Amino acid sequence: GEQVEQRPPHLSVREGDSAVITCTYTDPNSYYFFWYKQEPGASLQLLMKVFSSTEINEGQGFTVLLNKKDKRLSLNLTAAHPGDSAAYFCAVSASTGANTGKLTFGHGTILRVHP
């Protein structure tokens, strides 16, 4: 089955610095890719979704890159601020629209942004 490896497990950056989290996956049929943010004690908040037909998606303060050739997905927070401190998870789905909630998650990255 699908394997998703996420790096690094912990990341500490100063406010204003960039932070990059990377996931690699194994199933070449994977089509939907997601980044979730989870604050302590809370549920998962969808940050960004990427489909295999797109390569770059930009959100508020972050960019998601998908490299299908290398089977690599990355989240780049361009100027981190303390409110970005949280756990971040990538997730991958090889399922069709009938079951896109069948996700394989990375192990997570704990990001700490300090002043």
Place this chain on the structure above:
Amino acid sequence: EAAVTQSPRNKVAVTGGKVTLSCNQTNNHNNMYWYRQDTGHGLRLIHYSYGAGSTEKGDIPDGYKASRPSQENFSLILELATPSQTSVYFCASGDAGQGYTEVFFGKGTRLTVV
């Protein structure tokens, strides 16, 4: 806003006892999912369902059963709870369609088996 409600939010159970975690969604979604989250493992899929009466095994189904008696409700059942099942459990729901449909997660249930 899509709503997925889990109950209880916290549970302490005794080893060997039966535990039922409940999930209710008001989104009229066909698909529902149970995940567990452990430190260092992210979320892992236990069981899922395509609709009322349907249950399917996910990636780590051993020691768990699931029940989908209606479109709105999806339960996770631990017949004989063990300390290794101490975890945070998340329920999610999503629609079925031709393309991508967003999945909505509940707030989680923290289960401690002593």
